[in-house]
Amino acid sequence: MAEKLGKPIGLTAKPTHSQEFYDSVKRKFAEERDLRLKYRPQGLSQYTSELTGALAKYEVDTYAGAVTPREPINDTVECLFVGGGFSALLTSARLREVGVESIRIVERGADVGGTWYWNRYPGVACDVVAYDYLPLLDELDYVPKDHYAGGPEIFAHCQAIARKYDLYKLATFQTTVTSTVWDEAEQMWHIATDRGDHMKARFVICANGILTKPKLAKIKGLETFKGHSFHTSRWDYAYTKPDLSGLEDKVVGIIGTGATAVQAVPGLGAAAKELYVFQRTPSSIDIRDDWPTDPNWARKLGPGWQARRRERARMEPRMTEEQKAKQAATSPEEKIRRQENANMEAMMRIHQRIDQVVKDKATAEALKPWYMLMCKRPCFHNDYLPTFNRPNVHLIDTHGKGINEITEKGPVFGGRQYEVGVLIYATGFEVQKTGTYNQIKGANGLDINDKHREGVRTLLGIHSQGYPNLFVMGGLQASFQFNFTDIAEAQGEYIAACIDYVRRHGYQSLDATPKAEEWWVQEVIEHRGKTTFNQECTPGYYNFEGEFQRRQDGNYNGGFFQYCNHLNEVCARMDAHFAFTNKPLTSD
Ligand code: NDP
Numbered sequence: 001m002a003e004k005l006g007k008p009i010g011l012t013a014k015p016t017h018s019q020e021f022y023d024s025v026k027r028k029f030a031e032e033r034d035l036r037l038k039y040r041p042q043g044l045s046q047y048t049s050e051l052t053g054a055l056a057k058y059e060v061d062t063y064a065g066a067v068t069p070r071e072p073i074n075d076t077v078e079c080l081f082v083g084g085g086f087s088a089l090l091t092s093a094r095l096r097e098v099g100v101e102s103i104r105i106v107e108r109g110a111d112v113g114g115t116w117y118w119n120r121y122p123g124v125a126c127d128v129v130a131y132d133y134l135p136l137l138d139e140l141d142y143v144p145k146d147h148y149a150g151g152p153e154i155f156a157h158c159q160a161i162a163r164k165y166d167l168y169k170l171a172t173f174q175t176t177v178t179s180t181v182w183d184e185a186e187q188m189w190h191i192a193t194d195r196g197d198h199m200k201a202r203f204v205i206c207a208n209g210i211l212t213k214p215k216l217a218k219i220k221g222l223e224t225f226k227g228h229s230f231h232t233s234r235w236d237y238a239y240t241k242p243d244l245s246g247l248e249d250k251v252v253g254i255i256g257t258g259a260t261a262v263q264a265v266p267g268l269g270a271a272a273k274e275l276y277v278f279q280r281t282p283s284s285i286d287i288r289d290d291w292p293t294d295p296n297w298a299r300k301l302g303p304g305w306q307a308r309r310r311e312r313a314r315m316e317p318r319m320t321e322e323q324k325a326k327q328a329a330t331s332p333e334e335k336i337r338r339q340e341n342a343n344m345e346a347m348m349r350i351h352q353r354i355d356q357v358v359k360d361k362a363t364a365e366a367l368k369p370w371y372m373l374m375c376k377r378p379c380f381h382n383d384y385l386p387t388f389n390r391p392n393v394h395l396i397d398t399h400g401k402g403i404n405e406i407t408e409k410g411p412v413f414g415g416r417q418y419e420v421g422v423l424i425y426a427t428g429f430e431v432q433k434t435g436t437y438n439q440i441k442g443a444n445g446l447d448i449n450d451k452h453r454e455g456v457r458t459l460l461g462i463h464s465q466g467y468p469n470l471f472v473m474g475g476l477q478a479s480f481q482f483n484f485t486d487i488a489e490a491q492g493e494y495i496a497a498c499i500d501y502v503r504r505h506g507y508q509s510l511d512a513t514p515k516a517e518e519w520w521v522q523e524v525i526e527h528r529g530k531t532t533f534n535q536e537c538t539p540g541y542y543n544f545e546g547e548f549q550r551r552q553d554g555n556y557n558g559g560f561f562q563y564c565n566h567l568n569e570v571c572a573r574m575d576a577h578f579a580f581t582n583k584p585l586t587s588d
Helices: 019-039 053-059 086-097 151-164 259-271 295-299 305-314 321-329 332-357 361-366 448-453 484-504 514-527 541-546 560-572
Strands: 076-082 103-106 177-183 188-193 198-206 211-214 228-231 251-255 274-279 393-397 405-407 410-413 422-425 429-431 439-441 470-472 509-512 578-581
Touching (some): 019 332, 019 541, 086 103, 086 151, 086 198, 103 198, 259 274, 274 410, 305 560, 361 393, 470 484, 484 509, 509 514
Parallel strands (some): 177 439, 228 422, 251 274, 251 422, 274 393
Antiparallel strands (some): 188 198, 405 410
16 A cells, blocks of 8 residues: 555655746745634634633543542652653653662653553554654664554553653652742752642653643634534543444534544544534645564664664764755755745645545645645645545535634534534644643742743753753753654753763752853744744744744754754753752751
């Protein structure tokens, strides 16, 4: 199947059209973006993740059952992780390697896994090659079953890491951190939770993940819907049944067509009596070039094979002398023009594939994305487009407008009521919001959100001056990678090295100096906003739904290679970047 489909189109497509053609495509991209910005000038606030009151049911854990009662915990650990996904697992593994024994994961879910705990919708999988995405493969002596891993395999791998590094022993599940307050005299963090716990920790690592809290579009009448409804990250298998046979006699609606919906729709289309897919902006759907792992290849890998792959991901892209000379001779405008043309070419091939696969012409047209590749998370799927050839599957394209009204019977669009028995929200997650839910107060009592109100200020996206021994993973001002575990691994190694340094020198804490923080803020500012790519994109979470952002309030855009270099530089000269305290502890 995969061989017949061929290789993904990616950005390898060579421009074949005239410049006039590309100019006209670019104009169409701009029109489509402007249409959406006009419909939603409110930007990020079109969504809510305040899932309380009538909306609280959308956040309830559908996998764990009732919360297991336990006594509040009042103890002290050395390292405490807020969140138990890959960031925490990877960093814990590195901490174990430097001899840290006292590690606690505090996690809202009933197990480790983070994203892979919550996202269990039918078809869930990762679009990053499994040999790169799944971390600690050398350490666990594991080779993924296929080129791309499915959700259950990844979740099981998370559990295997937790077992291997003995992380279940101190973990507290079904527990949400509510506040994290630094006690300067004790040189300790005090952590309160929704279970009445009062824990202390020398080091706190915010490993909350980048897409953590489910969000819903603020749609008029959403809470009045009388049928069954849930968010994709809280899949209700008790209702749908694990094989989705519970949907056989149901009319199902799904709102949203992002990366999650693209994976869920084929299964839903096959199972439901009728499926309505409510689309606001189509995703770009490339070929998923998947295959089972060749056992002969796996046998020959040899020790350290994944570490070598990771090393390659961190390397500066290599260019021949000829390529370098060509680059130097090309003006910045020309470089951008060529990149844009290649990008548009790729999108036109994605359009062609839609025409080849989707039989109904109007549906095919509606499924065509009109924006540059990478404006939204690119998707890879072989069954999503063919699903629209099923007679029971209906695409309701809202031409950028979205569903703005739901009645007790279901969504309304264009004056038509769509009556559905089940409504599934594939409307995504809040992005990079560390510290918003678990209030973080630093050395001078300042809430970290108040500090960042005038502009995010960090060192490497990890430390913030005035918040000693606090490490943020996957936060703003850090590099952002398509393969999330690349960044989690780089940051995890770095954080373990920092903690090891503090312990070896007999210090109690480290805190970024104001000078080091200012250096990093300027680095971030220098590298952001060099091109207008983000501004020109259709709104989505990659560009803060088209909202204006200060240059410092985003990710570090100097490249992963440079980011890793900076991590290494800071590690090599710790005393130039941090203030250390070696006060004795006053308690415990
Ligand atoms: P997204 O935020 O990507 O998508 C939300 C979807 O909801 C968009 O299609 C959005 O439309 C739509 N939407 C919002 N409001 C309305 C409305 N009122 N009416 C109709 N549609 C609406 O969330 P996902 O959960 O799909 O994905 C989140 C991220 O998770 C991905 O970007 C990716 O990083 C990760 N992921 C990765 C996967 C992988 O490896 N393959 C799989 C799944 C998720 P619009 O586009 O117009 O805003």
